[in-house]
Amino acid sequence: MxxxxxxxxxxxxxxxxxxxxxxxxxxxxxxxxxxxxxxxxxxxxxxxxxxxxxxxxSPTAWAGVVVLVGAWGLFMATRAVERRRGGTRAERKAARAAQPDAVAPTASAASLGPGTRPATRPATAPKANASDDFSDIEAILKKHGI
The missing domain is CATH 4.10.860 (DNA Excision Repair, Uvrb; Chain A)
Incomplete structure (x- = not known):
């Protein structure tokens, strides 16, 4: 009320x-x-x-909240332990069986043959003279009467 x-x-x-x-x-x-x-x-x-x-x-409602928080904490603790251990034994065995073996585990990068190098970058255009840069600024200033 x-x-x-x-x-x-x-x-x-x-x-x-x-x-x-x-x-x-x-x-x-x-x-x-x-x-x-x-x-x-x-x-x-x-x-x-x-x-x-x-x-x-209501004390009953608060007891329910405590039970829900406890259940959530228990669930999160079991998930953390499961992740730390790497899953269950059956899950680990299935993961190992599903992993493909390496095709050539002793092959190195040198034995794979020559690689192709990317083409070199083209040279950049030479910069304009300082007087060319200032000519644009001078044109703008003249346009505004300065």
Missing amino acids: IAETVCSAVAVAGLGIAVVTAYRKRFLAAARIAAYALVPLGLVMTGVVEWAAHTAF
Whole structure:
């Protein structure tokens, strides 16, 4: 009962702030404030606040949360151990059997033959003289009368 009263009071206060904001001709901000103010009122009207209040103060609900957290922790611990060990024995055997043998384990890069080298880069065009660079700037300055 008290949670519903607090939520309703928050909604009324928010709507009052929205009216004052609209009076100052800030209509977009006023509409946003009104939207935020109507959320607690909607939660009260749908019964979510009552459900949350009963759940928050229920020892059975908190015991259920503890059981869920314990189950999650146990699940994560078993996953961590399984990853550290590399999976189950059957999974490791299947992974070893599925691994293909090397075609030529003693082959080296030199025995594979000559490789092709990429073509060298073409030489870059020679840079223009400094006077050419300044001619563009001079043209721009003359255009603007400087």
